[in-house]
Amino acid sequence: MMKSWKMTVALAMTGAALWGAPLFAASDHPSAPAAVVAQAAPPVGTAGQGTHEAAPAAAHGAAAGHAEDGHGKKSHFPPFDATTFASQLLWLVLSFGLLYLLMSRVALPRIGRILEERHDRIADDLEEAAKHKAESEAAQASYEKALAEARAKANSIAGETRNRLAADSEANRKSLEAGLAAKLATAEQSIASTKTEALTHVRGIAVDATHAIVSTLIGTSPAQADVEKAVDGALVKKDAA
């Protein structure tokens, strides 16, 4: 919609410029407001070209001729003014050629290189990060493996130690028991020998006691031989019993 509106304006203006331009300029002068008249003061013919000192005098003439020429080669609508086409094309070719050259040789490769460098840098960094990540993962895996190994080793050492200690304590216990048994045996033996010895003393004590008892009871001390004989008899009887 916007475009069609513009096209209409453009066509209308073009039409006005092509057919009504001299009329336009002429009819403006008498009726124009004061401000506009002041601006429009220079004569139409020299309005555009007259002020350029750089142009040679010949050009002035040509330019003035152009403007007054009206419907000749020169159109009053500048975009359709064929006399300017050659210059426009020449400068367009030169400037656009220069632009193309500068862009394709200098500016675009330069920007392209910057982008490529950044792209490479990012790719490198990502690659390095991935490498580091893989490394750290490998390190963790090896750490975990070492840990598991150490744990297994510790377990085996503990088991061995336990077994060894158990065996040792078992051996200790056995030797201790053997020692104790030996001591027990010795003690029993000594008890038995002491008992035997004590029993040998029993007859003497019995004889002495009998002697004392009898002597106390009857007032006279019996003969040693009789006492001994009686005690032995009693002992034999007791033993028999």
Add this chain to the structure above:
Amino acid sequence: MTVDPIHQFEIKRYVDLLNFGGVQFSFTNAALFMFGIVAIIFFFLTYATRGRTLVPGRAQSAAEMSYEFIAKMVRDSAGSEGMVFFPLVFSLFTFVLVANVVGLIPYTFTVTAHLIVTAAMALLVIGTVIVYGFMRHGTHFLHLFVPSGVPAFLLPFLVIIEVVSFLSRPISLSLRLFANMLAGHIALKVFAFFVVGLASAGVVGWFGATLPFFMIVALYALELLVAMLQAYVFAVLTSIYLNDAIHPGH
């Protein structure tokens, strides 16, 4: 200055160079602006990328964005082989863009509001399509005009339609840009005359002049959009047409 909305399009001859069999070559305001545009583009791009920093600043970002914008446009419409035309499309885009935007500054000259300039650029595009198409594909390039899978009795008509549509491309390409620039500038100028005319008519006129004045502001914003949009459209159509030179089959 006359009360004339087309005065702004006038070609002023600064230095007459040579007259070649009645054809006058002169250094004109158009030439001055063309070289100005080239200088602006080149100095901006070199200035923006002077640091070549890894993390771009504002100017470098703008330069990189314009590069990637056009590169993506060309790659999307003409494929990665189309990147041989990347400098051409980039040059056309920046030239038209800067010409349009610079032309919006008061008292400047709009290079792209001249049909001969836009026509030359459109012919450059179509000429590139034709020359490159024949260089690359030989006569196979003519398959561009022969749609495949069409009944034989329809083919002559379709070929004629295709040829006409191909030939109308430079016309539409150049007229679109030219007419947009011309109409926009004329409309701005007409409203500006309304402001001046009404304001000179006394106190009532001062109030009356505000309406066209706001109209100018709104139109100016619209023209800024149009200036950029037309550069974009020109570049997009250029890359689409260049695609035909690379892939002529339908």
